[in-house]
Amino acid sequence: MATATSASLFSTVSSSYSKASSIPHSRLQSVKFNSVPSFTGLKSTSLISGSDSSSLAKTLRGSVTKAQTSDKKPYGFKINASYKVAVLGAAGGIGQPLSLLIKMSPLVSTLHLYDIANVKGVAADLSHCNTPSQVRDFTGPSELADCLKDVNVVVIPAGVPRKPGMTRDDLFNINANIVKTLVEAVAENCPNAFIHIISNPVNSTVPIAAEVLKKKGVYDPKKLFGVTTLDVVRANTFVSQKKNLKLIDVDVPVIGGHAGITILPLLSKTKPSVNFTDEEIQELTVRIQNAGTEVVDAKAGAGSATLSMAYAAARFVESSLRALDGDGDVYECSFVESTLTDLPFFASRVKIGKNGLEAVIESDLQGLTEYEQKALEALKVELKASIDKGVAFANKPAAAAAN
Numbered sequence: 001m002a003t004a005t006s007a008s009l010f011s012t013v014s015s016s017y018s019k020a021s022s023i024p025h026s027r028l029q030s031v032k033f034n035s036v037p038s039f040t041g042l043k044s045t046s047l048i049s050g051s052d053s054s055s056l057a058k059t060l061r062g063s064v065t066k067a068q069t070s071d072k073k074p075y076g077f078k079i080n081a082s083y084k085v086a087v088l089g090a091a092g093g094i095g096q097p098l099s100l101l102i103k104m105s106p107l108v109s110t111l112h113l114y115d116i117a118n119v120k121g122v123a124a125d126l127s128h129c130n131t132p133s134q135v136r137d138f139t140g141p142s143e144l145a146d147c148l149k150d151v152n153v154v155v156i157p158a159g160v161p162r163k164p165g166m167t168r169d170d171l172f173n174i175n176a177n178i179v180k181t182l183v184e185a186v187a188e189n190c191p192n193a194f195i196h197i198i199s200n201p202v203n204s205t206v207p208i209a210a211e212v213l214k215k216k217g218v219y220d221p222k223k224l225f226g227v228t229t230l231d232v233v234r235a236n237t238f239v240s241q242k243k244n245l246k247l248i249d250v251d252v253p254v255i256g257g258h259a260g261i262t263i264l265p266l267l268s269k270t271k272p273s274v275n276f277t278d279e280e281i282q283e284l285t286v287r288i289q290n291a292g293t294e295v296v297d298a299k300a301g302a303g304s305a306t307l308s309m310a311y312a313a314a315r316f317v318e319s320s321l322r323a324l325d326g327d328g329d330v331y332e333c334s335f336v337e338s339t340l341t342d343l344p345f346f347a348s349r350v351k352i353g354k355n356g357l358e359a360v361i362e363s364d365l366q367g368l369t370e371y372e373q374k375a376l377e378a379l380k381v382e383l384k385a386s387i388d389k390g391v392a393f394a395n396k397p398a399a400a401a402a403n
Helices: 011-021 056-070 095-103 119-127 141-148 168-189 202-215 229-243 278-289 291-298 307-324 370-394 398-402
Strands: 083-088 108-115 134-139 153-156 194-197 224-227 254-256 263-265 330-337 345-353 356-360
Touching: 083 095, 083 141, 083 307, 095 108, 095 119, 095 307, 108 119, 108 141, 119 134, 134 141, 141 168, 153 168, 153 307, 168 194, 168 202, 168 370, 194 202, 194 307, 202 224, 202 330, 202 345, 202 370, 224 307, 229 254, 229 263, 229 278, 229 307, 229 330, 254 370, 263 278, 263 370, 278 291, 278 370, 307 330, 307 345, 330 356, 345 370
Parallel strands: 083 108, 083 153, 108 134, 153 194, 194 224
Antiparallel strands: 224 330, 254 263, 254 345, 330 345, 345 356
16 A cells, blocks of 8 residues: 655645555556666655645644754654756746645755746745745746756646637647747756646647657656646546545546546546446546536636646646655556557556656556447547647647747
């Protein structure tokens, strides 16, 4: 069983997910890549959560404050924050709450915030929070290289949000160019960093990032992650509500992609085991797939899912930091280069280690129900088109890609 190893806000949820997701190594599918230089991130001693550390107030008032004065948790475990994280798009609707949540992590020593405007105020605001990490701001392309220097984890939420009536595909041309430009800078300044892609459409922006890194000669598929954690967070929440389960115990793996029908919650794999009627399966699946639109409509043009996305992304960042720090039992769902299907990229549960992606969980695709199997085959067509679109965009001449 996994052990919770963070005193951050996400410790309760993240560690419970890892516990529910722990799978014997015999059931893992190893992922083979060309050898790359070992990652040389700074070493930090992880924390072990106490029974009272899940509260935001207690996290801020207790563990973090005492860490600054004594470098010790109240219950004796040493804190040694030593990882540098950069958020690209930190002044946006996702970037601001995401940066706040990352600032709370006891594993982060330095938090770099980048945007094309309005980031200085965000950084000044966050710098007043009494957590150990130091905050620095960087504005505009001329400061991007400095922002990325020696960074361990790069998180990219930059881009425009969806508006009512706008599909994820409508976002493509704007966000594709943004991601391409930012990943080029990552390749040049911190090629060994973990890269977390949040900018939609993830089904296309992750392949774009991969192609950019290949052209720069620094592509490491173990370190490129499409953040699909929000689909898991939603699935766990909706199932818990529907079946009146204790949320901390619920784990629903979500596979495929990160848009519409490409999102496939495997309700048959829910932990703890629970029975669903055919109607419940249909209702839950559709709600999870369309949850982003649910938020867009509820905000009536004022934005998309920003707070829940920030929470989910921060959870994924925290998992990556725990893995970098030596936790050998970190599992999350993510859209990655994969051989689980005939598609080059696929979202599934993965094991993350010090050097990035260690394995994808093959067993999640075994023993699917008839409904899930049909849905899997159906999503492949749309997902392949999105992947191909991203690859084609990345390989266009610069002038054509800008149009």
